[in-house]
Amino acid sequence: MVMLDKQGRRYLCFLPKEEEVASGWKTSTMQNISTVLMETDKQMKLKTPDKLLQPLNEKCLVRQEGWWSYEFCHLGSVRQLHIEDGTKIVQEFSLGKYDPEATAAFNQNVSDVSTMKERYHSHIYTNGTTCDLTGTPREVEVRFVCAETRAMVTSITELSTCKYALTVQCPTLCKHPLFQLEKPVSHTIHCNLIPLEESATRNKEARVVGESPKDTDS
Structure with missing residues (x-):
């Protein structure tokens, strides 16, 4: 031309000429890929996501959104707090404690395709403070995503009444190729x-x- x-x-x-890339991943839909990691790790001899998340052990991350602050402690608990004067907790709800059995069951049964725009690995936290509206304990799905910057809580969403999704970005997760974001081809x-x-x-x-x-x- x-x-x-x-x-x-x-x-x-x-x-x-536009070349079609033979790949099992689609850039338009991202996946919770925990269900396929076991076989892949055997083939590629890579560390599992949970091992890559070990730098978060015994660490707590806090995100403030308006009135509320959200505290995530890896393999511990997730709390919803209202803090005054920088340190004084005046209101507190537990969103759940880490549940390894629920986590294993969730990752085994979850659908392969998600509307999330990122690939993530999930942990389930259950048995939080009882919800006044449903009469059942609060719970939260913690979604770990790859990000090159520091580890931090990036968002908290209420999926349904007293059921939440909390997204945590973690640089070490980027060491696993299945969690790396696809880069545009030039x-x-x-x-x-x-x-x-x-x-x-x-x-x-x-x-x-x-x-x-x-x-x-x-």
């Missing part, structure tokens, strides 16, 4: 300057082709 630069010079450019376009004489010839030919035949009858 022919392209023009800022000075009006004409270039003949060659666009690369292509190089090669262009050659069309000499002025050749460009003029092309323009003349284009005008000739576009002209209507003249009437020879007089």
Whole structure:
């Protein structure tokens, strides 16, 4: 194809052919991939997600959203707090304690495809403070995602009444290729300057082709 630069010079450019990448992952839908990790880890000899999350052991992360603060302690508990004067807790709800059995069952039975735009590994926290609206204990799904920055809680969402999803980004999880975000593919376009004489010839030919035949009858 022919392209023009800022000075009006004409270039003949060659666009690369789009190559279809043979991959089992789709960029438009992300997955909870905990269910496929066991076999993959055997083949690739990689650390499991839980081992990659070990730097979070005995650590607590806090996120403030307006009136409430949310405290996540890895393999411990998740709390919803209202704090005054920087340290004084005036209101507190437990969103759950780490439940290894519920976590194993969840990751075994969860659907492969999710509307989440990130690949994540889940832990389930159960038996939180009883919910006034449902009469059942609060619970939260903690979703660990790959991020190159520091470990932190990035969001808290109420999926249904007193059931929450808390997202935690963790740099060490990026060491597992299945959790790495797919990067956009860039292509190089090669262009050659069309000499002025050749460009003029092309323009003349284009005008000739576009002209209507003249009437020879007089």
